Amino acid sequence: MTPKKTTQRQGFKTNEFIVYPAHGVGQIVSIEEQEVAGARLELFVINFVKDKMTLRVPTSKVATVGMRKLAEGTLVKRALETLKGRARIKRTMWSRRAQEYEAKINSGDIVAIAEVVRDLFRSENQPEQSYSERQLYEAALDRLSREIAAVQHITETEAVKEIEAALAKGPRRGPKPAEAAEEAVEEEAA
Secondary structure (H helix, E strand, O other), X not given: OOOOOOOEEOOEEOOOEEXXXXXXXXXXXXXXXXXXXXXXXXXXXXXXXXXXXXXXXXXXXXXXXXOEEOOOHHHHHHHHHHHOOOOOOOXXXXXXXXXXXXXXXXXXXXXXXXXXXXXXXXXXXXOOOOHHHHHHHHHHHHHHHHHHHHHHOOOHHHHXXXXXXXXXXXXXXXXXXXXXXXHHHHHHHO
């Protein structure tokens, strides 16, 4: 085995963090050649530590699969600003919305992932999420926090706190405390 040398292909180099749309943030650990079906292929070897997974992607397929570099700081700021906006929930069947959320999560677009986090976020005074809503929310939150952590060189826990702080700055979700108190008084009187 030859010692690891920093090689660069299509703008990507070894030890660089990247975003692979279907799996999130990974690190290129090496670039190697393999023979597959009689053809020599050059492959990026990408390690996803959190998922305990290694993926080999042909360097020629990078654009096709949507692999990209980490988002710039300005794009991360835009994603965090998106979290502060009003949730946009379409009045369609849950199965259709779930498919759209899944597509956004797997798009690799940090702003689209932030939209999913914003739309599925529930504060303490809101009704409980269904199991599938919770799964999608956690998947989106995980993808978003991993990329923010990698871009800002912070831990994922710190990134989640930053995301939650941005969500808290959004418009009031659920009934206002005064309205909730009035409803409670009305229920007691009934």
